[in-house]
Amino acid sequence: MGTQQGAGKWRQQELGLEAVETRLQALQEYLAVYRASFASSGSADSHARVRVLRRDVSRLRAWGWYLIACRDGARWLAVVQWLARVFSVLVVPQRHRSRRQQRTRTMRHLSSYSLVERAYAAQEDDIQGRLLTLRLAQRQNPNDLRAREIKRLERQVDEVVLLRLAGLPEARQLTVICHLLTWTMALRSCLGLRLPLADVADR
């Protein structure tokens, strides 16, 4: 039972990390285009988008680092979690509309919680997209290999949904964790140390 729970938790951590990496890759691609547009036009709109995206990338990368630490059982994790509990009372909760619902076309700041939640929701959509493609092919031309892959993806969707709905810390604690680790990463960068998830974020 304990082993099953451990395996389930490990799988959830891996899925969470995969969601963060996939989203980071997409954000990096948006950032590359916006930076190129800003370099050519110098427009305030492009500049604002670049700034917002850079912030999003840093915070998501920080969350990815936290997930890696959870998976690897890093010793500093207890300190970060304690700090998150202590400082979370200072975080003012934000009332947010999603970017999709915002009226203006300019990108606005998302809370750390929304950012992470969106990464998990995007992963859920991506897996479901793959599932659709496979199910369509399966109905036209059934085979066992594809049936097994469909089952595996269906399980993954359930796990990501569970992770998004019940696997995240309280919003204010998550905000503190993201900010603490973002500052630590900035410090590491100043000291010339290698950053976590650098291979994903520096594509």
Next chain:
Amino acid sequence: MQAVTMLSPALDSLPRVFTLSDLKQLQPEESGGALDTVLRWLEAGVVKQVAPPRPVFYKVVLGEPLTDEDRCRALLRAFPSLVMVAGSALWRQGLSRQQDSVLECCVAETELSCHLPDVRLHWRPPAWWSAIRRAGGMAGDYHGVPMLNAELVLADASTFSGVWMPDRESVDWDRLSTARLSEASDYLRELRPR
């Protein structure tokens, strides 16, 4: 169109191009239901997946082909790194008298299959976007899709093969700068496939 409405009233309330997450927002109480709904629509042929397996779709309406705006919106939602290149960018900037028949775009993703009509995607290495930034090589956008400037279009077409370019005499050479063209070629030279 009547058949489309009978399949589900939700399809009518969606824009011509939509994502799975748009549909989930319409049916928030049953996100698993959204998947089944789209599968039913795909089987009935009333929607198509823009670039499988990405969860972006467009509605198929007989006699109403997708407009340029729809195609651009669909591509932008499926490919974050999208940039318009080649003859498509030249035509839309008024630098060529020969219109493209296929929209030519570049993406960083390696999976290039796309079910949109009259669209051709080309892969470019991630360093390409950095080179474009250093060269200041964008010239505005077309329905949100960023376009390469004329000099970069020519440099890109000579560096990477396979993109459509208009005939030489159709290009308005007077509006191109030789100095900027040479600079653009320098930026892309190191990316030339060996």
